[in-house]
Amino acid sequence: MNTAHGKGGIKYGMVIDLDKCIGCGACVTACVAENNNTILQDESNKLKSITWLRLYKFDNGKPYPETEICYLPRPCMHCDHHTPCVSVCPATATDYNPEDGIVSQIYTRCIGCRYCVAACPYHARYFNWFDAVWPEGTEECLNPEVSPRMRGCAEKCTFCHHRLMAAKNKAYVEGRREIKEEEYQPACVEVCPTRAITFGNLNNPEHKVAHLKESPYAFRLLERLGTQPKVYYMTQREWVYRKSDNWLDSEWPRLGEGKKEAAKSGGSH
Amino acid sequence: MNLDRRGFIKFLVGGAVGVVFSPVPWKLMDDVAIWTQNWPWVPNPPKGENSFRNTVSPFGYRGSGLSVRLVDEKRAITLKGAEGNPLNRGGLGPVDVSALQYHYHKSIRVKGPMLLKNGKHEAVSWDEAMNLLASKLKELRDQGAGEKVAMINGAQPGTMTDLMKRFMTAYGSPNYLSMPCAYDTEELIVRNMFGADGTLGYDLENADYVISFGCGLLEGWGSHRSLLAYKKWYEESDPYPTVIVQVDTNASTTSSHARRWVAVAPGTEGALALGLAHVIVKEELYNKSFVSSRTFGFDDGRDAQGRSFKGFRDVVLHDYTPEAVSHITGVPAMQIVDLAREFALAKKPLALAGKGKGNMPGMLGEFMAIHSLNALVGSVNRSGGLGPVPAPPLTAWPGVALDGAAERALNKERIDGAGTRYPLATSLLNRFSEVVAEEETSPVELLMVYRANPAYFAPSGKAFKEAMRKIPFVVSFSSYWDETTELAHLVLPEHSFMERWEDGTTPAGVPFPVYVLGNPVFAPMFDTKQTGDVILQTAKTLGGSVASSFKWDDYESLLKFRVRGIYEKQKGLIGEPGALEGGKGKGFAGPDKLWEELTAYGCWFDPEDAVGSGSTDKFRFYAAGLRTRLDQAGRHEEGQDSHGKNEPVYVAQFNEVHIPGDPEIYPLLLMPEDLAYVYEGEVPSAPYLTKVWPNTLLKGKYSVVQINPATAEDLHLREGDLVLMESDRGGAEVLVHLFHGVRPGVVAMAEGFGHTAFDGYIKDKGSNTRDLTVVNADPLSGLPQWWGTRVNLTKA
Amino acid sequence: MSTLDAPLLPEGRKRCSFWAFGFWMSVWSLIIVWGLIGAYFVLRYGLNQTNMDDYFAFGVWIVVDLAVIALGAGAFFTGFLTYIIGKKELKDIINAAVIIGFICYSGAILMLSVDIGQPIRGWFGFWHANVHSMLTEVMFCITTYLSVLTIEFLPLIFENRKLDEVPFLHHFAHNLHEIMFIFAGVGTFLSFFHQGSLGGMYGVLYARPFAFRTGFLIWPWTFFLFVLSAAATGPCFTMLVVWITQKVSGKKLVPPNVFNLLGKISGSLLAIYMVLKIADTLYWALVTSPKMGLTFWEYYREGPYGFWMVIAELGIGGVLPAIILLIPKARQSEFWLISASILASFGVTMNRFVFVVVSLAIPVLPFEPFASYLPTWQEWAISAAILGYGGIIYSLAYRYLPVFPKEVQLYAEK
């Protein structure tokens, strides 16, 4: 079915510039607020708490004073090829939409088997181990466009799908079929103080993402697995790029080669 | 008999089959499944009409414009940046994004006036509460003991801060204190080196070579404007157009994103700046026309009062050779030379002064050195440079009427010795805490705390808490049950930021005048009051000269009175979308129209008065003003250079800070770390922020400190070990994280944890650096310093 | 000596006193009660009662599920040998095999209903089935196969002395016996697919380099390896249980030649399995995994899941029992036969553990940390309850049903 939507069409995606990203976490908080992620009193247990957009921090491991750190915001990659989570879900509770390339999640259909959680190599999937809770009184500011989830089902970043719906309705009312680039922008993109995240239709040459993803500094996470993420990253820092995938000692990839790698493994199944 | 049995079986089997193939079980299954999808205890936010409303974030003094998304104008759902605001231009920091939680989080809000009765806070009426405050104030004033009243104000520069100062003056007490911050030092610099008033602005966007001496440029230093500049610097191009050099002791976000990280020994940034100056002067790379025409004190000479002085040239050439500086800073001499040449030869070089977010005053000598460096390369008062920024043209305050009581009290010495024992300082919260804590009976009878949480965040936390217990009557105006409010005798809660008026003037580092005005989006949720109104009414109740200094009916009309000044000047423009591109102001139809637009967009600014457009005042390498203050106070030794020569110098110099404590017992140096995603001011980090924190910051109830693997080896510590960290002031149990980026011998620990107030989302999480930090005074200014505290780590 | 329930006991077979039996049963019941308490906590408060997390999406329950389904494979494979291949002598053990299979499958399903976060929606897997999911198919096959097992179990139940007096049931049971080969066939087909797809579940995780295997058409090699390993070790487990029954009851229940035959077949299958499994492991280690940037040794660098697991699974739990079972003399000796059965059962359990838990312990993102997992008491309790459940069903069956056709005859011979 990938082949069915393989020829162009709309494919929403992101380009995150890791050199512009200062790891402030605004995107994380914006996502939490926009998408009603539950909040535990102990969020330091990253394996049981829910953060659709996780901010990773890692360093180059070099001795003082050559040490450098990097922050990496990790939404759902909306994998485009044989979507790992989608292909394994027994209840079709998570699905790949050929019209926009967005990987959706149907909370009310999810049986909570967690096979998708196991299948996703990016740890982008979260399971509701606990009942939905928010600090007393803050339920008032839950977003009505996004339904809070019940205990026992899985969830993940949806590219703020409800915003796409809103934009579509607006366009429909105004008798348009096309949605303008600025009409559909996720919460994390909108808020970023350094504008490190760009979002749009990867197949539309008028959208910034379309040319950003062609930059020699653009790459994707675990590209060689062939999941074909629609979230791209950019950096001019060699060592950061090398953290984007697993390499054998024999391999010593340089920036820019990420693309060729992908070309190789992309078709490989 | 047989038949019956068979019939029975048939019935059973038939029945079973019948049920299975009837719709009944499927319907039932479907129903229960639907039930799991509508569990009553899962909230179901009601849908409604969306609308947007602008206001301003009061958090972090950044003047960021907020666009509040409302549903049915009843509930605020999310915050994003206001497009027209020139400071954040639609972007927003994590603290601001989470701000709604401060408004809605019921369990941490103070729901009405409270009075401490035998150890418990009990609700009282506003009348009772305010009369109590007024009568106590009156009582002391009538006793001629006005100075026994003190106030700590943590509000941003703006009308509330002015009002509080004014109140203390009219009432008659010298003991007005502010929470210490980098602005304390900047004020001295602006006045004594730039010969101006107002704030110091940096035109970051147009600089092409930036050396930051310890500024947390990407950790929250200055306004969001720094981040917009950063965005511009890192526009996609190869290599990036602007060179950033970060001078810092430990690896940080900024050092990692900078083109180069220059690792210096703790507290020696100033020495490095002078080292660069030495090379630039020696190799004659400095901007000669600028130095000769637009500066004073480069060469030896005599000042207006006829006092001879040693010029900047001699000082740096004599004392700060690359070798000497290399010895102090640990930076290789060759690197110092290269850096100096790069800096001097850049088109628009710019040097930044400040530590981390700016929660701490800087060292005067260091700031002087860095700005002298800017002057050397002619980056003062030009685009891509820095310079003083005039205050926004708000209506000036009318004079304060002082009666005899006020006059007498105001002439008494401040409890913290600022202005006398410490001639250059205006407020020293740390000294205040120590003095009160030491005295038998507190010299303070009544303490008012506004928009600050000193019981948690005062630099010498332990001393302040002791002091607080000694003070007979503490009044808190806080909206939240913070550490200070929990100890207060009287609580007069203010509205949340979504319910009150809140203005502010030009935030730190912004290169043009700005005025922001936040407005009440909602009617108050609880029985709270605008503190401005509380102060105005208290003044009226006190009567006499005090009342006559506060003629405004209410706080809103006071704000209108001040904003009128902008209307009369007819300068600048409203921060509405497109304004920045528009450029010039069109003037304002009328005061009411201006007020209307200000409340609608939340911001006024004036690019015409941007750095480089105005002031031609000379830059002073030699700060005669400082000398005069010190002479008046009969204190020359502060002016002496670090080599203890008798001849005082009043030009930039490096003073080695003596860090108290025995290195034998406390071999390591604790350095507080500022992070963009931790908030440590008037309020704690909101629950949303806890999602951002990595495990190398907080794990369960423990703070995580970072040390260099080499340090760990010496102490036989391993990753994740639980250790006891001790200083002269106290101890804390923390977890160890090994990180090469921390200088050997240093312990890096984030501020903002270890709250003992609020609720389970932040209470008892980690430890508070300020319970351990030992505060010492900057040799030149006497301002508090706590960037380094001697500690030791022992396995728990 | 006649006990309270004498009229219910199968004719001519010695059984312990009702009281002794009652005591024996209460021991198993206690385990079940503990399990039920655990289940209450999980269903009432949610899966936060376990130590599973977003790293270890699957825990000990799934390990036990996969293990018992593998060990329960004795049912389909013995059935296959008995009815399809026509190894008539296996009729002496087929009942036991069926009962064990029934216990394993029904137990697994019970446990799954606690494991999933939304038990009440469990059936959505059938309603909104996703054909691409190996799990969908596992769900379909296992449930269908359980009904087949039930049908295979029924005639035995109806042979209970009292029920047999009912002419309808008597004839029903008889007729079922006649057509049992059909169910054996269906069971074999279904088992082939779900055993395989259980392996497929992991093999298709192509983004999880530790689990991913290339394969044939749409099936990763794990598909076939799981089928084979189940077929090989299932009968071993059947033998093990029957042997324990003999020890506990102190009676001979099955003629030695049956054990010998099963042992021989298991041994051969196990040998074939080991050859293929080792080949698969080598191919994965040398080709598949390196393609993904991870080398064999990287997987065993950190944490408790070291190279020892490979030795334990493939060596001690695989090659060793295979060799033992292939030596006729060893098969003759009860000691070696049973030791081999134990080792083989251990080996297959180890294999399932490795795929379920270790696959997830190994980070794929270079900046993710390694994690390890220990179950909570709730998880242990519910796992143990399966044992209790099995103990009870099996004991009841043994006491009240003519499970072992040769029991009387062997007793007489003594």
Ligand SMILES: Nc1nc2c(c(=O)[nH]1)N[C@H]1C(S)=C(S)[C@@H](COP(=O)(O)OP(=O)(O)OC[C@H]3O[C@@H](n4cnc5c(=O)[nH]c(N)nc54)[C@H](O)[C@@H]3O)O[C@H]1N2
């Ligand atoms: N149209 C249709 N689709 C079906 C079915 C059907 O009947 N009709 N059947 C469904 C059923 S029942 C099942 S069990 C599933 C099974 O179908 P899948 O599980 O999809 O089986 P494959 O497609 O072989 O999955 C293996 C996948 O792994 C990837 N792969 C293969 N080799 C490599 C490699 O060397 N490296 C990497 N990284 N990846 C590789 C390829 O994407 C390949 O699609 O198919 C389902 N899909």
Ligand SMILES: Nc1nc2c(c(=O)[nH]1)N[C@H]1C(S)=C(S)[C@@H](COP(=O)(O)OP(=O)(O)OC[C@H]3O[C@@H](n4cnc5c(=O)[nH]c(N)nc54)[C@H](O)[C@@H]3O)O[C@H]1N2
């Ligand atoms: N050759 C070959 N054999 C295989 C596989 C393979 O890929 N290739 N895959 C193996 C695997 S993994 C699996 S799960 C099994 C699956 O094996 P099956 O369950 O047989 O699945 P299919 O062969 O895909 O479809 C079964 C039959 O259902 C028909 N069918 C399709 N849609 C419908 C429908 O809506 N209603 C009804 N009543 N019938 C419909 C198809 O035309 C087909 O004849 O096959 C296994 N065997």
Ligand code: SF4
């Ligand atoms: S908001 Fe922007 S800068 Fe901040 S962490 Fe997210 S992407 Fe990075």
Ligand code: SF4
């Ligand atoms: S990243 Fe994970 S969750 Fe997102 S689509 Fe890919 S596999 Fe699914």
Ligand code: SF4
């Ligand atoms: S899940 Fe995989 S196989 Fe199924 S439709 Fe999507 S891509 Fe194709």
Ligand code: SF4
């Ligand atoms: S947890 Fe939910 S979404 Fe994930 S695979 Fe199972 S049913 Fe599908």
Ligand code: SF4
């Ligand atoms: S796109 Fe939307 S859902 Fe996804 S991370 Fe960004 S804000 Fe969260």
Ligand SMILES: [Mo]
């Ligand atoms: Mo399948």
